[in-house]
Amino acid sequence: xxxxxxxxxxxxxxxxxxxxxxxxxxxxxxxxxxxxxxxxxxxxxxxxxxxxxxxxxxxxxxxxxxxxxxxxxxxxxxxxxxxxxxxxxxxxxxxxxxxxxxxxxxxxxxxxxxxxxxxxxxxxxxxxxxxxxxxxxxxxxxxxxxxxxxxxxxxxxxxxxxxxxxxxxxxxxxxxxxxxxxxxxxxxxxxxxxxxxxxxxxxxxxxxxxxxxxxxxxxxxxxxxxxxxxxxxxxxxxxxxxx
Numbered sequence: 001x002x003x004x005x006x007x008x009x010x011x012x013x014x015x016x017x018x019x020x021x022x023x024x025x026x027x028x029x030x031x032x033x034x035x036x037x038x039x040x041x042x043x044x045x046x047x048x049x050x051x052x053x054x055x056x057x058x059x060x061x062x063x064x065x066x067x068x069x070x071x072x073x074x075x076x077x078x079x080x081x082x083x084x085x086x087x088x089x090x091x092x093x094x095x096x097x098x099x100x101x102x103x104x105x106x107x108x109x110x111x112x113x114x115x116x117x118x119x120x121x122x123x124x125x126x127x128x129x130x131x132x133x134x135x136x137x138x139x140x141x142x143x144x145x146x147x148x149x150x151x152x153x154x155x156x157x158x159x160x161x162x163x164x165x166x167x168x169x170x171x172x173x174x175x176x177x178x179x180x181x182x183x184x185x186x187x188x189x190x191x192x193x194x195x196x197x198x199x200x201x202x203x204x205x206x207x208x209x210x211x212x213x214x215x216x217x218x219x220x221x222x223x224x225x226x227x228x229x230x231x232x233x234x235x236x237x238x239x240x241x242x243x
Contacts, residue, residue, distance in 0.1 A: 002029040008062035022048040024218040040215035088156030092168040096140040103136040126158040146177035
């Protein structure tokens with residue numbers, strides 16, 4: 001069974017002469033453990049698709065299924081609970097809470113999900129897994145951009161979601177730091193088995209994807225499934241990133 005399935009999805013904004021078809025009859029399915037890029041030019045429907053999959057918006061027509069459940073019509077508390085428990089989000093602007101430490105930002109995700117057990121220890125373990133074991137008491141302003149994105153990755157993954165949605169996760173990072181962040185996400189994908197869906201223009205992310213779904217004018221134009229890249233697919237001659 002697919003982790004996520006889109007059946008006949010359309011999303012329209014406006015009406016009449018101002019009608020915009022952000023998505024127009026899209027059918028897609030994503031299996032467990034995928035590392036997939038949603039690509040296309042600006043206005044192609046990438047962000048709209050991720051918003052629908054992430055239960056941040058509802059389609060005009062069609063259905064979105066997550067783990068076999070039609071989530072396209074749920075709202076309110078049920079929708080918030082689903083996002084808190086089964087979906088992790090990684091944003092290009094990090095979206096960390098500035099008054100909380102790295103540890104507290106990650107731990108907050110567990111509180112929102114209603115996770116049982118030692119939430120603080122789970123948060124510590126996840127921060128250590130992304131290489132921030134020595135920086136967990138720092139606030140976001142005391143961290144570099146790459147370090148903040150590592151916190152965001154830890155926050156997204158600590159609750160063991162079925163699906164991780166990453167919207168341009170390397171866009172605000174320099175080349176070396178972006179490559180390091182991508183490698184962390186690849187490692188987490190392989191270790192935890194969560195399905196990763198990226199929206200990106202970054203060729204480095206596309207090169208590492210196992211599948212590239214291309215949209216144009218709200219329609220699916222290409223769905224390229226590839227051989228899995230090597231674990232050390234990044235440039236071995238590149239200097240290690242500080243971030």
